[in-house]
Amino acid sequence: MELIVQGISHRYGDIVALDGIDLEVREGETLALIGPSGCGKSTLLGIMGGILAPSAGSVLVRGAVPAGSLNPQTYIFQDFALLPWRTVEGNIALALEHHGLPAAECQARIADVLARTGLAEFRQAFPKQLSGGMRQRVGIARALAVKPAILLMDEPLSALDAQTRELLMEDFLALWLRERITAVYVTHNLQEALRLADRVCVLSRRPGRVREIVSIDMPQAERVTPAAQAHLAGLHDRLWRLIKAEAQVAEREVVDV
């Protein structure tokens, strides 16, 4: 499925968070949204999935909903958003229960995503018993259980420590390459964007506008090879130059929202 963003603007009171955003997320690609803090990237993601109403503009989808998809636009949250009173299994079931699936199918879907995310043995555990990385795996499993057409990820790795992040990123990639789900990936981490994305959309800050869209013409699998490093370093510099000045302003700003 494709996602088309048309002329989205959004304001919080007097502050223009997003201003005339036009964007297309293509079938099967991973689009990274980067920008300095306060550029409205999370807001844009919320609007894309229909949990925030924009001040102006519209979001469209194109293409058929894949068979068995219960929730075409599905989020993965930065803070995991797991229900602490439900087990791993229960948290995944939450996304399925209200669809009236036969119990057997429910069980099958849960078993499938648990296996795919390596959580099978934690089925009965409560979130508080799990590490941050494991909790985000539950978040991913929950998202996969509804067979999404588009994954909307809001800094899914930023609450994790560096090592866990590396590990989970590799798992993400393995999943991507296999499933090829259309994905929007919000991050402030350039390495993550360069590792995972097909294209990187750089947003400017206040008002948030599309500054540039950078394509990474290199399959994700090849990006770890030594040969790729020079190319990626060049891209990194280019992206950094685009956001550095605004990041400096953002850093010195007193938070007032």
Added chain:
Amino acid sequence: MSEARPVTFRGGGFVVVPKKGAALVAFVGLIALWEVSVRFGWISPIFLPSPTSVVEAFWELAVSGTLWLHIGQSLKRLLGGWTLGTVGGLALGFAIGVWSLSRAVGLPLVSALFPIPKIALLPLLILWLGIGETSKVATIALGVFFPTVIATFSAIDGVPRNLIRMGQSFNLPAADVLRKIVLPGALPGILAGFRITASIGLILLVSAEMIGAEHGIGAFILQAGNLMQTDQLLAGVVMLSVLGLLIGTGLNRLERRLLRWR
């Protein structure tokens, strides 16, 4: 090079360490001191009857069987009043917590009515509801209702919004968001409220049983006070605290069971 010196330890303390049995020893010690003070005449038994005479009064009640009558009647009123007040309080608390309109109307109403001392309303309650069980149960229910409302909507306010957004992002119907996310998320706060309202119910038992009660712990305490039977008065008070202790233990169990995930 100078000689190496050990680093002196300066941490420690300021940590709560469980001291088992300390409470029991203090409790027993206090009662022993009380008994001795009365026995040796340091305290006149007119002002403070000795623990043994309180136990005696208790024993007489138990043997004559009226003890169970008092406790049974009071428990019935407590249970009825508490349940009624809690169900009503949960309903309004939920409404205030979930819908902006009911919050706009309900919140000032609760603030205005909560501080009214229920005991001042007794004559009115008698006029409206008579002197039977209804007015006694209503006194307790009224006292329990408002704190339950407040505990409930505060608990709902405390449910993380991101969990609700998550539910919506998976297309959960509103009823499911309430049942599966808001209610369990508010449960710890609601249970904490139960602890308070159970105590309020016990306290109001005495007020409720001012309304022409023949039996009941509150009625017993009132009569003992009116008759200056201080040993019986204290026996009644002990009944109330034991009941409070039992209810507290029960709530602990319930909490451990329902909030296993914490």
Added chain:
Amino acid sequence: MILSRFAGLAALVALLALDASGAHAQQMQKVTVGLLKLSSSGAVMIAREKGYFREQGLDADLKFFTAAQQVPVAVTSGDADFGVTGLTAGFYNLAGRGALKIIGAQSREEKGYQLNAYMVTNKAAEGGFANLKDFAGKRLAITTTGSTFHYSIGILAAKYGFDVKSVTLVPLQSLPNMAAAFKGAQVDATIAPVTVARQLEAEGAGKIIGWVGDETPWQLGALFTSPKLITEKRATVEKFVRAYAKGARDYHLAFNARDKGQEVRGPGYDEAIALLAKSLEQPVERVRVGLPYVDPEARLNVGDVYNQVAFWQSVALVDRTVDAKAILDLSFVKGHFNLPK
């Protein structure tokens, strides 16, 4: 407000006393009296306002309480030297432990003095409850178990030969609660003080079918002190009783005069009623209603005190060990009557 009023008054009285007896006024002995703001304690208020305590060299400080049972407690704890209030089962339980001694009379229920009324609700009256003999099997609202109202029904039962245990007593802890239950016809009857009774009747909630004083005269209240004060400062107690009895005489002369059963204003009525209104902080019109009978010499109906103890013991509200003789000290007032053989 109250304090400043008292202070002013005390100063005035002190000045008068100084004028009358010179240096004597300087050795005033301070005594505290516990009482309720009711006209039944009028003798104390008159004695104080008229300087009778001063004459005896006593500086009497009146401590007002809001419930009858607080007064004996205050005397027991030493917060008050003397107490004047109604006699209840609670009083006897406290006195029985050696904490209190009755030394004189307060008010009493007396024929022709309308103090407390038996009232029946309209509903009960329609059902045929019109006579004082009909109390058996009925529901009677009282303030508390062991109260003066409770005793009143007890002696009524003895008079008319019904079993007091057959009357369902409904204790409601306060007069407003009692009135509310009566208005709502939640009970069949009540025994209410004259002001409450008149108001209930005026509101059409029920009707008065008799007066306690007419049916069963009894010793409603007493003057009491602690045994310790009697042994240690007997002279003080004697002085106090002298002044108190003088106040009681004034009260009796002013308020208790009757002509063919009709109330007549006795000598000193206007002054006494003004003094009471001031002490009670009530309008004169209100004070006029239901002034109880007070013995002019503070003499006790001793036999009734014995009877009270026996009654409370018969309904198991006062301990069996309490002995009426031990809680009475009849040496301060001459002429106590109805002495048991």
